[in-house]
Amino acid sequence: MPVMIRTEQLRKVYRVGKEKVVALANIDLEIEQGEICCIVGQSGSGKSTLLNMLAGLEKPTRGLVAINGKKVSAMDENQLAVFRQENLGFIFQSYNLLAQLTAAENVALPLMFTGMSRRKRMKRAVYELKQMGLGKRAGHKPTEMSGGQQQRVGIARAFVGKPQVIFADEPTGNLDTHTTRQVLRTMLERAESHNITFVMVTHERELSSCGDRIITLQDGHVISNEKLDEATKKANRDALFADLDEKTLMAEEAEQAEHAEQAQQARFAEKVMHNVIQADLPDTQNPGGNTTGEAGTGQNP
Amino acid sequence: MKISDLFRFSVDNLRRRKGRTVLTVIGVVVGVCAIVVMMSLGIAVNLATDEMLQNWGDLTKITVQSYGAQQGTPDLDDDMVTKFKALDHVVAATPMYYPSFYGSVTAGNNNRYEASWANVIGMDADALEPMGYELVTGNWLDGQNLGKDKIQVMLGVQSIFNFTDSRLSWNNPNKQKYPEYDTEEAMYSGIPSNLPQYDENGTLLNPENFFFDPMTSKLTYRLEVGYDDEGNPKYKDYELVVTGLINSNNDWDIRYGVVMSMTDVKKIEADYKRLTGQSSGGGGGVMYSSSFGMDTGDTVNVGGYNNVYVKVDNVSNMPAVEKQIREIGYQLYSMSSEREQIQGQVAQTQMMMGALGLVSLLVAALNIANTMTMAIYERTKEIGVMKVLGCKLGNIREMFLIESGAIGLVGGLLGVVLSYLLSLLLNYLPQIMTFLGIEGNIDIAGMFGLSYMSQMMPDMQLSIIPIWLVVVALVFATVVGLLSGIAPANRAVKISSLEAIRHE
Numbered sequence: 001m002p003v004m005i006r007t008e009q010l011r012k013v014y015r016v017g018k019e020k021v022v023a024l025a026n027i028d029l030e031i032e033q034g035e036i037c038c039i040v041g042q043s044g045s046g047k048s049t050l051l052n053m054l055a056g057l058e059k060p061t062r063g064l065v066a067i068n069g070k071k072v073s074a075m076d077e078n079q080l081a082v083f084r085q086e087n088l089g090f091i092f093q094s095y096n097l098l099a100q101l102t103a104a105e106n107v108a109l110p111l112m113f114t115g116m117s118r119r120k121r122m123k124r125a126v127y128e129l130k131q132m133g134l135g136k137r138a139g140h141k142p143t144e145m146s147g148g149q150q151q152r153v154g155i156a157r158a159f160v161g162k163p164q165v166i167f168a169d170e171p172t173g174n175l176d177t178h179t180t181r182q183v184l185r186t187m188l189e190r191a192e193s194h195n196i197t198f199v200m201v202t203h204e205r206e207l208s209s210c211g212d213r214i215i216t217l218q219d220g221h222v223i224s225n226e227k228l229d230e231a232t233k234k235a236n237r238d239a240l241f242a243d244l245d246e247k248t249l250m251a252e253e254a255e256q257a258e259h260a261e262q263a264q265q266a267r268f269a270e271k272v273m274h275n276v277i278q279a280d281l282p283d284t285q286n287p288g289g290n291t292t293g294e295a296g297t298g299q300n301p
Numbered sequence: 302m303k304i305s306d307l308f309r310f311s312v313d314n315l316r317r318r319k320g321r322t323v324l325t326v327i328g329v330v331v332g333v334c335a336i337v338v339m340m341s342l343g344i345a346v347n348l349a350t351d352e353m354l355q356n357w358g359d360l361t362k363i364t365v366q367s368y369g370a371q372q373g374t375p376d377l378d379d380d381m382v383t384k385f386k387a388l389d390h391v392v393a394a395t396p397m398y399y400p401s402f403y404g405s406v407t408a409g410n411n412n413r414y415e416a417s418w419a420n421v422i423g424m425d426a427d428a429l430e431p432m433g434y435e436l437v438t439g440n441w442l443d444g445q446n447l448g449k450d451k452i453q454v455m456l457g458v459q460s461i462f463n464f465t466d467s468r469l470s471w472n473n474p475n476k477q478k479y480p481e482y483d484t485e486e487a488m489y490s491g492i493p494s495n496l497p498q499y500d501e502n503g504t505l506l507n508p509e510n511f512f513f514d515p516m517t518s519k520l521t522y523r524l525e526v527g528y529d530d531e532g533n534p535k536y537k538d539y540e541l542v543v544t545g546l547i548n549s550n551n552d553w554d555i556r557y558g559v560v561m562s563m564t565d566v567k568k569i570e571a572d573y574k575r576l577t578g579q580s581s582g583g584g585g586g587v588m589y590s591s592s593f594g595m596d597t598g599d600t601v602n603v604g605g606y607n608n609v610y611v612k613v614d615n616v617s618n619m620p621a622v623e624k625q626i627r628e629i630g631y632q633l634y635s636m637s638s639e640r641e642q643i644q645g646q647v648a649q650t651q652m653m654m655g656a657l658g659l660v661s662l663l664v665a666a667l668n669i670a671n672t673m674t675m676a677i678y679e680r681t682k683e684i685g686v687m688k689v690l691g692c693k694l695g696n697i698r699e700m701f702l703i704e705s706g707a708i709g710l711v712g713g714l715l716g717v718v719l720s721y722l723l724s725l726l727l728n729y730l731p732q733i734m735t736f737l738g739i740e741g742n743i744d745i746a747g748m749f750g751l752s753y754m755s756q757m758m759p760d761m762q763l764s765i766i767p768i769w770l771v772v773v774a775l776v777f778a779t780v781v782g783l784l785s786g787i788a789p790a791n792r793a794v795k796i797s798s799l800e801a802i803r804h805e
């Protein structure tokens with residue numbers, strides 16, 4: 001597999017007052033195309049710093065970052081903007097959805113920046129939401145959704161532009177265990193099926209085991225960089241997703257919708273029954289009562 | 302990013318913060334309104350000034366005077382008139398010559414009707430039409446020499462009222478037909494309501510007002526040429542061929558005059574000199590007024606005509622032509638220089654009032670800047686996210702500029718609407734005040750230092766908002782909005798995306 005992300009002697013030093021904080025010390029990395037790469041380490045070890053630098057959100061103190069052969073570390077802001085539009089997707093720990101926009105509009109946002117027409121991008125956004133099992137939520141605002149749902153919108157937004165690389169900093173940090181697993185599995189499936197390089201920061205060792213590569217940081221140094229073979233990865237994933245059934249989120253939503261409809265029909269049938277019984281009650285000496293009952297039955301789809 | 306998306310985004314953001322947007326817009330409305338209404342007052346006063354001056358005299362006419370000229374200025378003679386004609390933008394130049402001979406005009410059988418005081422005016426035949434006089438009926442003078450004792454004239458339309466019936470005694474009320482000033486317009490303008498009127502065929506429509514039709518009657522000019530031995534006046538008669546009736550709303554002399562070409566005036570003048578035995582220097586020349594009076598200081602009274610009229614093609618060219626004539630050395634008089642003075646005064650007041658408006662718009666601008674800055678602080682995270690998702694810096698700047706520009710434009714639009722309402726209110730103020738039973742009046746012209754105006758033009762509009770002012774106000778408000786958005790927009794561009802998306 002060709003190398004997708006490469007760093008050379010990547011170094012980041014923060015100056016806090018007179019003190020120097022070495023967040024990253026001379027890091028050399030290679031991440032291959034289509035790899036699921038997990039960055040782990042203790043708090044303060046430099047995971048976020050590394051990810052931000054890989055994504056070009058922050059300039060290194062020294063060294064080089066190249067994505068797909070392009071020197072990201074040397075681009076100016078506008079070049080980076082275009083590069084991100086075309087090649088990168090982002091998933092944030094705190095979702096970072098725009099509150100005034102609906103789920104679909106949020107997902108379509110990166111496409112809007114590329115100048116795509118509203119009709120076209122909304123279509124793609126809705127498709128992407130369906131993949132995330134949120135087809136029914138396209139018109140909802142973020143405040144009307146749960147955390148897990150919001151993060152699924154955030155994931156749809158990262159995938160909508162068909163990027164080469166997706167960066168995710170603690171994407172499941174705000175979610176409960178079950179949702180975490182669900183969301184994680186969806187992300188992996190979507191990334192792998194589109195051959196997208198996926199770089200994820202997490203502080204949970206357990207979660208990182210699902211990747212092709214696990215990079216462990218400590219005090220700004222890479223202390224381990226292990227590439228898992230397929231068998232180990234499969235075993236790890238089976239263990240991680242043991243509690244989840246096989247269904248995809250989309251299938252799940254369809255199923256839920258069916259349940260809901262059945263429930264509604266059941267409620268309706270009950271109501272009709274109720275009407276009929278009421279009409280049959282002897283003390284209701286109103287012959288029109290029966291007509292009402294019939295009209296109600298007539299409405300039954 | 303598409304322009305339509307930029308606009309949608311910005312407008313959505315404005316809508317999201319309705320309360321604050323409305324308050325900011327109100328600031329702009331007040332500022333725009335202040336400026337537009339102030340300007341409209343000045344415009345109305347200026348327009349009224351023009352109208353007033355137009356009644357007083359022609360705005361494109363210069364009267365060059367022989368007195369008060371600078372030392373060494375050449376005489377105001379025919380050569381000089383020719384020179385004036387040759388100046389750029391000059392349509393016509395003519396002396397306004399009042400000869401010193403005296404005569405009367407008679408009409409009817411046995412000279413029954415007589416205008417004993419005939420105000421002969423010598424002018425260039427070619428200049429009459431370009432001078433802007435009105436042809437009531439007939440034709441302009443064509444400058445033709447009709448031969449001995451026969452003279453082409455145009456009668457001032459009001460001179461018809463000078464005739465008296467010589468057969469009636471002076472205490473007979475029918476001895477003279479009088480001009481009537483029975484309409485408001487006639488009283489106001491000083492032009493009688495019963496002037497002769499003709500249809501296009503040259504038929505007099507209101508003959509009952511006059512002794513005769515001057516266009517069809519035989520008229521004679523009786524030049525007085527001294528006295529015989531018994532002390533009775535001697536006359537020389539000229540047959541007058543009336544080519545047409547002439548009128549001018551602002552030239553009383555023309556309205557009452559007997560207008561002849563300079564050639565004919567010179568001819569009569571030569572006869573007069575010959576018959577009265579005066580020696581005529583070169584012979585045939587006009588009796589120019591000689592330089593007389595005391596020369597005071599730097600100025601002299603030069604020879605030649607007393608007054609020469611110069612007609613200019615356009616008011617805007619007046620200053621240039623006036624300058625050239627002044628440079629020759631003459632003193633001159635024109636309504637347009639008068640107008641300039643008044644307009645200068647109005648402009649000054651307008652500027653002062655406009656400055657007040659400007660201050661309020663400045664406050665509005667600060668308000669917009671403040672609103673935008675606050676919006677940017679609130680949206681730091683949002684801006685950061687957009688940057689990370691690939692929004693170009695230019696688009697972010699445009700978003701905020703559109704927002705602030707829209708505040709300006711909407712404020713401008715509402716400001717113009719409000720200004721129109723206020724303008725309407727001002728213009729109907731007298732009616733409204735009478736309706737409410739309030740005494741007194743508002744003297745807007747007085748505010749501009751032209752307190753005489755409201756007396757002269759009692760029904761002048763107090764406030765006029767022309768279309769150009771609307772356009773200027775809208776553009777100005779939008780530009781102010783955009784300008785006040787620049788600093789906040791730059792701040793938005795500088796927001797660190799990393800800082801913004803950092804999880805807290």
Ligand SMILES: Nc1ncnc2c1ncn2[C@@H]1O[C@H](COP(=O)(O)OP(=O)(O)OP(=O)(O)O)[C@@H](O)[C@H]1O
Nearest residue numbers: 014016021023042043044045046047048049050203
């Ligand atoms: N803007 C900054 N200014 C100064 N020091 C910084 C800055 N950002 C990060 N650091 C320092 O760099 C080091 C690495 O920080 P980083 O955010 O990369 O850690 P992390 O591994 O992501 O930790 P966590 O798991 O808590 O998110 C820390 O010691 C931190 O204090």
Ligand SMILES: [Mg+2]
Nearest residue numbers: 047048049169
């Ligand atoms: Mg971190």
